[in-house]
Amino acid sequence: xxxxxxxxxxxxxxxxxxxxxxxxxxxxxIIKAADLGLDNAAADxxxxxxxxxxxxxxxRTSEKLxxxxxxxxxxxxxxxxxxxxxxxxxxxxxxxxEGIELAKKGVENVKNDWRIPxxxxxxxxxxxxDPVNAAKYFDITANTPGVPDGIKxxxxxxxxxxxxxxQTKQIWIGIYETTNDEIVKERAKNYLIHxxxxxxxxxxxxxxxxxxxxxxxxxxxxxxxxxxKAIPPDPFGLEFELNQExxxxxxx
Amino acid sequence: MLKIMIKITNLTKSYSKxxxxxxLSLEIKKGxxxxxxxxxxxxxxxxxxxxxxxxxxxxGEIKIEDKNISKSREIIGFMPEDPYFYDHLTALEFLQxxxxxxxxxxxxxxxxxxxxxxxxxxxxxxxxxxxFANAQNDKIxxxxxxxxxxxxxxxxxxxxxxxxxxxxxxKQRLGLAQAIINDPDxxxxxxxxxxxxxxxxxxxxxxxxxxxxxxxxxxxNSHILSDVEEICDQIGIINKGKLIYSGDVKGFCKNxxxxxxxxxxxxxIK
Amino acid sequence: MKNILVIAKNTxxxxxxxKILYGILAFALLFLISTTMFGSISLGEDIKVIKDLGLAGIxxxxxxxxxxxxxxxxxxxxxxxxxxxxxxxxxxxxxxxxGKFMGLWASISLNILLMTAIYLGIVAIKGxxxxxxxxxxxxxxxxxxxxxxxxxxxxxxxxxxLAGTIYTIIIxxxxxxxxxxxxxxxxxxxxxxxxxxxxYYIFPNLEKFNLRNDVVYGSLPNSAQVIYPIVxxxxxxxxxxxxxxxxxxxxxx
Numbered sequence: 001x002x003x004x005x006x007x008x009x010x011x012x013x014x015x016x017x018x019x020x021x022x023x024x025x026x027x028x029x030i031i032k033a034a035d036l037g038l039d040n041a042a043a044d045x046x047x048x049x050x051x052x053x054x055x056x057x058x059x060r061t062s063e064k065l066x067x068x069x070x071x072x073x074x075x076x077x078x079x080x081x082x083x084x085x086x087x088x089x090x091x092x093x094x095x096x097x098e099g100i101e102l103a104k105k106g107v108e109n110v111k112n113d114w115r116i117p118x119x120x121x122x123x124x125x126x127x128x129x130d131p132v133n134a135a136k137y138f139d140i141t142a143n144t145p146g147v148p149d150g151i152k153x154x155x156x157x158x159x160x161x162x163x164x165x166x167q168t169k170q171i172w173i174g175i176y177e178t179t180n181d182e183i184v185k186e187r188a189k190n191y192l193i194h195x196x197x198x199x200x201x202x203x204x205x206x207x208x209x210x211x212x213x214x215x216x217x218x219x220x221x222x223x224x225x226x227x228x229k230a231i232p233p234d235p236f237g238l239e240f241e242l243n244q245e246x247x248x249x250x251x252x
Numbered sequence: 253m254l255k256i257m258i259k260i261t262n263l264t265k266s267y268s269k270x271x272x273x274x275x276l277s278l279e280i281k282k283g284x285x286x287x288x289x290x291x292x293x294x295x296x297x298x299x300x301x302x303x304x305x306x307x308x309x310x311x312g313e314i315k316i317e318d319k320n321i322s323k324s325r326e327i328i329g330f331m332p333e334d335p336y337f338y339d340h341l342t343a344l345e346f347l348q349x350x351x352x353x354x355x356x357x358x359x360x361x362x363x364x365x366x367x368x369x370x371x372x373x374x375x376x377x378x379x380x381x382x383x384f385a386n387a388q389n390d391k392i393x394x395x396x397x398x399x400x401x402x403x404x405x406x407x408x409x410x411x412x413x414x415x416x417x418x419x420x421x422x423k424q425r426l427g428l429a430q431a432i433i434n435d436p437d438x439x440x441x442x443x444x445x446x447x448x449x450x451x452x453x454x455x456x457x458x459x460x461x462x463x464x465x466x467x468x469x470x471x472x473n474s475h476i477l478s479d480v481e482e483i484c485d486q487i488g489i490i491n492k493g494k495l496i497y498s499g500d501v502k503g504f505c506k507n508x509x510x511x512x513x514x515x516x517x518x519x520x521i522k
Numbered sequence: 523m524k525n526i527l528v529i530a531k532n533t534x535x536x537x538x539x540x541k542i543l544y545g546i547l548a549f550a551l552l553f554l555i556s557t558t559m560f561g562s563i564s565l566g567e568d569i570k571v572i573k574d575l576g577l578a579g580i581x582x583x584x585x586x587x588x589x590x591x592x593x594x595x596x597x598x599x600x601x602x603x604x605x606x607x608x609x610x611x612x613x614x615x616x617x618x619x620x621g622k623f624m625g626l627w628a629s630i631s632l633n634i635l636l637m638t639a640i641y642l643g644i645v646a647i648k649g650x651x652x653x654x655x656x657x658x659x660x661x662x663x664x665x666x667x668x669x670x671x672x673x674x675x676x677x678x679x680x681x682x683x684l685a686g687t688i689y690t691i692i693i694x695x696x697x698x699x700x701x702x703x704x705x706x707x708x709x710x711x712x713x714x715x716x717x718x719x720x721x722y723y724i725f726p727n728l729e730k731f732n733l734r735n736d737v738v739y740g741s742l743p744n745s746a747q748v749i750y751p752i753v754x755x756x757x758x759x760x761x762x763x764x765x766x767x768x769x770x771x772x773x774x775x
Contacts, residue, residue, distance in 0.1 A: 041578035180566035330610035336603030
C-alpha cells in the first residue's frame with residue numbers, strides 16, 4: 001500500500017516538472033490526406049483543442065489560438081462557431097486582424113449564423129473604431145435568418161444613438177443573453193460590469209456636482225465626499241480617470 | 253463378379269520437380285473396402301485429393317463409374333485428415349449446411365423414422381436401417397435424417413454444441429457424418445481412425461462394414477495397420493510415390509502380421 | 523442459386539457469433555456514449571460534435587470489424603481445411619466466393635445498423651431529434667464496406683491475413699485521398715500525369731461514399747450522390763470478386 005502511494009506521489013511530482021506541450025498543429029492538407037475523409041471530426045478536434053488550449057489555463061500564451069481556429073475552419077468551412085468565437089476573442093488577445101479575417105471567411109461560408117457578422121461588427125466598433133464596417137456587418141446580422149429580435153433591434157439601431165458607451169453596452173447585452181458559451185458569456189459579463197461601473201462613476205460624479213457645484217478632481221474625492229464607499233474594481237483591471245471640466249469618466 | 257468402379261490410370265503429380273505420385277494405377281471393385289497404406293509422406297493424401305477432385309493430376313486419369321470426378325460429386329463423400337470445421341456452428345447446423353449443398357435425396361420415400369433412436373451416444377445397427385431408409389423430401393424428414401446420422405456416429409448428445417468445443421474424436425465423428433450425409437456410393441476417407449480411442453475405432457469399423465454391406469465402395473488412407481487388416485478386402489501400398497503392392501491382404505501377409513510384412517517390404521525397397 | 527444462399531446463410535451465422543466481434547461492438551458503444559462528453563465541452567456545439575464524432579466512430583469501427591472478420595475468417599477457410607470439405611461436394615468456386623461475400627456483408631451490415639441505432643438514440647436523447655439524414659451516410663457506408671470486403675476476400679486468396687490487412691489499409695488511404703491525387707496530376711509532367719490518372723481509375727475512389735461531412739448540416743443528398751456510388755460499388759465489387767474467383771480456381775488445394 002505504501003509502495004502504491006509513493007509511486008503515485010512521485011509520478012505526480014514528475015508530471016508537474018514536465019514542460020507543457022501544446023498539441024501539434026498540422027497543415028490542413030496533411031490532415032485531410034490522413035483522416036480517411038473524416039474532415040468534420042478533425043475540425044471538431046481542432047475546435048476542442050482550441051477551447052482546451054485557451055480556456056484550460058495551463059498554457060502560458062494564447063499565441064496558437066488563431067492557428068487552431070483557422071485549422072478548424074479549413075477542415076470544415078461550414079462549422080459556424082469557430083468563426084464567431086474567433087471574431088470576439090482574438091481581438092482581445094491582440095489578434096484583431098486575424099479575428100477579422102476569420103470572421104469574414106465565416107460570413108462568406110456560413111449563411112445562417114447571425115453570431116458571426118454580429119461579433120465581427122462588435123469588433124469593428126470596439127477595437128477598430130470603424131463605424132462604417134461595423135454598420136455594414138450589423139446590417140448583415142439584421143438580415144440573417146434566425147436572428148433573435150433583441151439582436152436585430154440593436155443591429156438596426158446602430159449608429160442612430162450617439163452615446164457610444166450605451167450603444168456598446170446594448171451590443172454586449174445582446175451577446176450575453178444569447179450565448180451558451182461560457183467563455184463568451186464571461187467576457188460579455190465583464191464588459192457589462194465595466195460599463196456599469198463607468199455609469200456608476202458618472203452618476204456619482206453628477207451627484208458630487210450637485211452638492212459641490214463642481215466636478216471632482218480625482219476618484220478618491222467621491223469616496224471622501226461619502227458618495228461612494230469604494231471604487232469598485234474593474235473586471236479588466238483598468239483604471240478610470242475623471243475629466244474635471246465636464247465630469248465624464250473615461251479609461252486611463 | 254464385382255465390377256471395377258474406380259479406375260486410376262498412370263496417375264502422376266509433382267510439386268516443384270519432385271514426383272509425389274508417380275505413375276500410379278489401381279482398380280477398385282464396387283462394394284469393396286480398399287485400404288491405401290504407406291509411410292508418412294508417401295503420397296497418400298495427395299492421391300486421395302486427386303480422387304475427389306481437389307487437385308488436378310499432372311498426368312493420367314481417374315474415372316468413377318467411367319465418368320470424371322467433376323461429374324460425380326453428388327455420389328461421393330470425402331472426409332479429410334484432421335478436419336477443421338466452423339467453430340460457431342453447432343454439429344446439427346453444420347450437417348444441415350453440408351446436406352443442403354446437395355440436390356434433393358435420391359432415394360424413394362420410405363416409412364417414418366423413430367426419433368428416440370437419435371438420442372443415443374452409441375451407434376446401433378438399427379440406426380442404420382432408419383438412416384438409410386428414411387429419405388423424405390420435406391424439411392422435417394431431412395432434419396430427422398440428420399438427427400439419426402448424428403446418433404449413428406455417436407454425436408447425438410452433442411448435436412447442439414458449437415464445434416469449437418469438440419474433442420478430436422468428436423471432430424472425427426463429425427467428419428465421417430458429413431462424408432456420408434448425401435448417402436454417397438463412393439466414400440473416400442483420409443486417416444478416418446486417427447485420434448479415436450479403441451471404442452471409437454471399433455464403432456467406426458462397424459459403420460464402415462455396414463456401409464459396405466449396403467453396397468458402398470470405400471477407399472481409405474491409413475497407417476494403423478491392424479485396423480486395415482481387419483476390414484479391408486484389398487490394399488494398396490505406396491512408397492515415395494510409387495505403388496509397390498496391390499491386391500488382397502492375405503496374399504501380402506503370407507502368415508506374417510500385416511505390420512511385419514509391411515515393414516519388411518518398405519525396408520527391402522530402401 | 524440455392525448454394526449461394528446456403529453458403530451466405532451459414533457464413534452469416536458463423537461470423538455473427540464471433541465473441542471478439544462482441545468486444546469490438548462493446549468498445550463502439552462506449553465510444554458512442556463518450557461522444558456526449560466531448561459534446562459537453564464544446565461550448566454549445568454539442569449536437570454537431572456528437573454527430574460528427576458519432577458518425578466518424580461508426581465508420582472507424584466498421585472498418586475494424588471488416589478487416590478483422592474479412593482477413594481472419596476467410597484465411598482460416600483458405601488454410602485449406604474447410605475447403606476440402608466444401609469443394610469435394612457439388613459446389614463451384616463461384617458459388618463459394620459469392621456466398622461468402624454475401625454472408626460477410628450481411629453480418630457486417632447488421633453490426634453497422636446496431637451501431638447506428640445506438641447513435642440515433644444518443645442524438646435523440648441529447649435533443650437532436652431523429653437524425654434521419656444520417657441514414658443516407660450509413661447507406662453509402664454499407665456500400666463502401668462492400669468494396670472493402672471484396673478486397674479482403676481477394677487478398678486472402680493469395681496472401682496471408684497480415685499482408686492482406688496491410689494492403690487493404692493502404693488502399694483505404696489511397697481511396698480517400700485519390701481526388702487530391704487527380705488535382706496533383708494536372709500539375710505534373712506527362713508521364714507522371716499518366717501514372718496518376720491511371721491510378722485514379724484503378725484504385726477505388728472511396729471519398730464518393732462520404733456523406734458524413736454534409737449530413738451533419740442537415741443537407742439531404744441528391745439522387746446522383748446516392749445512386750452513382752451504389753452502382754460504382756456494385757461494379758467494383760464484381761470486378762474484385764471475379765479476380766478472387768479466378769485466383770482460387772487456379773489453385774490446387
